[in-house]
Amino acid sequence: MRKIEEVISLYRKYGCLAEPLKGYISNQSKGDNLILKTQWKQTDLERIENIKFSKNYIVRNGQPNQFEVQSSNIVTENNELWNKESPSGRLNVIIRNITTKKEEEKQYIEIWDHRQKIKNYNITSLEKHGKICDPDGQFGSVCWSASEKNLLYIAEKKKLKTVSYFDSKPNKDDKDEEEKPVKGQEHDYIDDWGEQLVGKTCPVVCILDIDNGDVKVLDNILDNHSLGQAVWAPSDSGVVFTGWKNGPYRLGLIYCPIRESAIYYWDIVSNKCERLSDDTRCSALPRFSPDGSKLIYFDNDIGGPHYQCARLLMCDWPSRQTSVIVDIVKEPTVKSFPGFYVASLPTKCWSADNSRIILSSVWRSSVSLVVVDVKDKTVTRLKTNVKGDAVLMDVLTDKLLVKCSALNQPPYLAISSLPVAGQEGEITICPLDEPIPVPGISWEVQTFSPTDRPHSKFGALNYETILLMPEVSDVKPPLIVFPHGGPHAVFTEGYMLYTSCLIASGFAVMYINYRGSLGFGDNNLRSLPGNIGDQDVKDCQAAAEEVVNSGRVNGDKVVVFGGSHGGFLTAHLIGQYPKFYKAACCRNPVINLSTMVGSTDIPDWPFYESGHPFDHKAALNENILTDMWRKSPIRYIDQVEAPCLIMLGADDLRVPVKQGREFYRGLKARNKVTRLISYEGNSHPIIKTDSQADAFINMVEWFKKYLQ
Numbered sequence: 183m184r185k186i187e188e189v190i191s192l193y194r195k196y197g198c199l200a201e202p203l204k205g206y207i208s209n210q211s212k213g214d215n216l217i218l219k220t221q222w223k224q225t226d227l228e229r230i231e232n233i234k235f236s237k238n239y240i241v242r243n244g245q246p247n248q249f250e251v252q253s254s255n256i257v258t259e260n261n262e263l264w265n266k267e268s269p270s271g272r273l274n275v276i277i278r279n280i281t282t283k284k285e286e287e288k289q290y291i292e293i294w295d296h297r298q299k300i301k302n303y304n305i306t307s308l309e310k311h312g313k314i315c316d317p318d319g320q321f322g323s324v325c326w327s328a329s330e331k332n333l334l335y336i337a338e339k340k341k342l343k344t345v346s347y348f349d350s351k352p353n354k355d356d357k358d359e360e361e362k363p364v365k366g367q368e369h370d371y372i373d374d375w376g377e378q379l380v381g382k383t384c385p386v387v388c389i390l391d392i393d394n395g396d397v398k399v400l401d402n403i404l405d406n407h408s409l410g411q412a413v414w415a416p417s418d419s420g421v422v423f424t425g426w427k428n429g430p431y432r433l434g435l436i437y438c439p440i441r442e443s444a445i446y447y448w449d450i451v452s453n454k455c456e457r458l459s460d461d462t463r464c465s466a467l468p469r470f471s472p473d474g475s476k477l478i479y480f481d482n483d484i485g486g487p488h489y490q491c492a493r494l495l496m497c498d499w500p501s502r503q504t505s506v507i508v509d510i511v512k513e514p515t516v517k518s519f520p521g522f523y524v525a526s527l528p529t530k531c532w533s534a535d536n537s538r539i540i541l542s543s544v545w546r547s548s549v550s551l552v553v554v555d556v557k558d559k560t561v562t563r564l565k566t567n568v569k570g571d572a573v574l575m576d577v578l579t580d581k582l583l584v585k586c587s588a589l590n591q592p593p594y595l596a597i598s599s600l601p602v603a604g605q606e607g608e609i610t611i612c613p614l615d616e617p618i619p620v621p622g623i624s625w626e627v628q629t630f631s632p633t634d635r636p637h638s639k640f641g642a643l644n645y646e647t648i649l650l651m652p653e654v655s656d657v658k659p660p661l662i663v664f665p666h667g668g669p670h671a672v673f674t675e676g677y678m679l680y681t682s683c684l685i686a687s688g689f690a691v692m693y694i695n696y697r698g699s700l701g702f703g704d705n706n707l708r709s710l711p712g713n714i715g716d717q718d719v720k721d722c723q724a725a726a727e728e729v730v731n732s733g734r735v736n737g738d739k740v741v742v743f744g745g746s747h748g749g750f751l752t753a754h755l756i757g758q759y760p761k762f763y764k765a766a767c768c769r770n771p772v773i774n775l776s777t778m779v780g781s782t783d784i785p786d787w788p789f790y791e792s793g794h795p796f797d798h799k800a801a802l803n804e805n806i807l808t809d810m811w812r813k814s815p816i817r818y819i820d821q822v823e824a825p826c827l828i829m830l831g832a833d834d835l836r837v838p839v840k841q842g843r844e845f846y847r848g849l850k851a852r853n854k855v856t857r858l859i860s861y862e863g864n865s866h867p868i869i870k871t872d873s874q875a876d877a878f879i880n881m882v883e884w885f886k887k888y889l890q
């Protein structure tokens with residue numbers, strides 16, 4: 183293993199690489215000449231900040247898949263929340279967050295043509311709504327009308343002004359009733375959508391008139407709903423959006439597309455709203471075909487596993503007839519399409535002829551490009567000439583802008599072409615910039631089928647691990663067992679900074695996509711709820727023992743690391759197998775399901791994942807409490823021997839810091855070796871620039887100390 187000073191310089195090197203955030207193929211592209219507009223981020227560890235910059239490319243499309251690329255110089259961006267061109271490419275809208283000298287936050291909407299800024303609207307001063315939602319976020323979207331006269335965006339609904347009962351300021355009589363401040367409600371609790379959505383209570387659809395700056399707020403078209411993901415309907419006849427039900431109280435929404443939601447259409451002439459999707463399902467991500475004749479969206483169950491295998495549905499716009507294009511896949515084979523597991527969709531995801539949809543979806547332990555023919559309902563995986571993950575960023579005239587990465591390759595942007603229908607075999611990925619891999623990393627995917635531990639209803643099923651090895655190692659490397667969180671999530675062959683730095687530091691790392699992970703079929707995913715703390719723990723231990731028994735790693739130097747549910751598994755593993763692990767590190771770990779219910783933003787999770795039904799009226803009782811305790815790591819705390827480093831995000835609403843503190847106190851009281859680090863200004867992910875770097879070095883130091 184490398185010295186800690188070398189590890190720090192490794193992190194400085196690989197932790198400060200530019201990473202593509204988003205990009206699109208400009209509507210100004212003509213024929214074989216593509217104009218690509220991209221946005222990047224880069225960590226600056228000296229200034230402890232992330233900088234953002236934009237970079238444009240001109241791609242000349244020579245022979246098929248022979249692209250000549252010319253990139254523009256780099257322009258750093260200041261406070262741009264969003265930058266999007268109009269359908270003709272003639273105009274650009276920039277939504278800007280400005281902090282004034284008086285520390286006030288103001289939001290502006292700027293309209294630019296090719297020469298200059300032609301409109302600049304101080305949206306905050308209009309006082310028509312609250313903050314504009316991040317277009318990349320859960321609710322956000324920014325959408326030009328076809329006429330280029332209006333702009334759709336999502337903002338927080340305007341909140342009532344409240345004053346003290348003892349406020350002596352005279353009420354201005356000219357204010358209409360709803361404008362008058364309400365007395366005595368300054369300290370009322372305001373329910374919001376939880377982790378990373380604090381203050382997001384009731385987003386609404388807003389329409390800006392580009393010419394005169396008027397803003398129409400659609401805040402009364404659908405009662406008791408939060409609105410988002412808005413897109414213009416064909417011919418700007420209205421707006422299609424996703425509506426999430428607010429009541430009776432909100433449950434955390436991030437990482438949980440199982441909150442009651444439906445697709446709606448608001449007609450601009452009638453001012454009426456109609457529900458388009460099934461109100462017994464959760465629907466989201468509406469996308470129109472280029473000709474406006476078809477609308478697709480995804481749906482899954484309301485409640486249950488926080489991520490699920492989703493259905494792809496299509497609404498024939500003129501007739502509003504809806505059909506299922508791709509259904510849930512319950513039990514795929516190792517080679518077959520495992521179903522759709524989609525957290526987001528690019529704004530444009532259709533082929534030019536309106537017959538196919540292109541998207542990225544989890545496919546076992548990788549993220550793949552997939553093409554769906556909406557006529558014959560076939561699903562085809564687009565194989566590429568590069569290893570790793572391929573995430574679709576944009577589609578235009580059947581050209582694909584793709585974000586690629588691999589376990590040894592930091593993310594880069596590439597261009598490719600959609601094959602003609604029926605011939606979707608392999609596509610050639612053409613990088614826009616020369617990819618520079620992290621040297622010395624190799625990996626292999628292993629499949630496990632626990633026939634000795636079959637699920638009671640679904641049988642053995644199977645699961646995968648990804649074993650990453652340092653290529654240059656004259657000794658057997660120590661092993662870091664690394665289960666993902668969720669638990670309905672997945673580790674794929676895409677790049678992760680921590681992992682590449684761990685391998686470069688001399689560790690072997692094993693990702694474990696235990697049963698219950700995404701990408702292996704719906705039955706696999708649903709095999710875990712009710713069995714957490716047992717099935718997932720045994721899957722992890724079986725994989726860890728297999729790799730130790732294979733002799734490829736140093737079996738006397740095995741440690742374990744995980745975040746959130748991965749932290750839950752880390753705490754379980756060192757409690758249930760105390761002799762096997764020499765040290766542990768857990769980030770925001772779930773420690774005691776029963777004490778979590780009252781403090782997490784998703785109380786449905788501990789109920790459902792421990793096998794108990796949940797609805798908004800759900801309450802604990804002695805049977806549920808006992809069962810939750812039995813499934814929690816705290817149950818095994820007396821057996822723990824491995825020194826355990828606990829890292830907490832001080833603002834975490836998902837796994838509250840009390841969980842980590844409960845484990846810390848229990849270990850201290852039992853004279854076990856433990857240390858707790860709390861990172862201010864971090865929530866569930868510990869990703870503030872300095873915190874993320876500090877957490878990594880502390881973790882490596884902890885492992886090195888107890889592996890000596």
Ligand SMILES: CSCC[C@H](NC(C)=O)C(=O)N[C@@H](C)C(=O)N[C@@H](CO)C(=O)O
Nearest residue numbers: 437488666667668745746747782787836
């Ligand atoms: C009540 S919190 C349950 C655990 C949590 N699940 C959800 C739905 O939020 C969880 O594990 N979250 C993951 C997104 C997570 O944090 N994963 C790990 C890595 O896999 C992470 O470090 O991000």
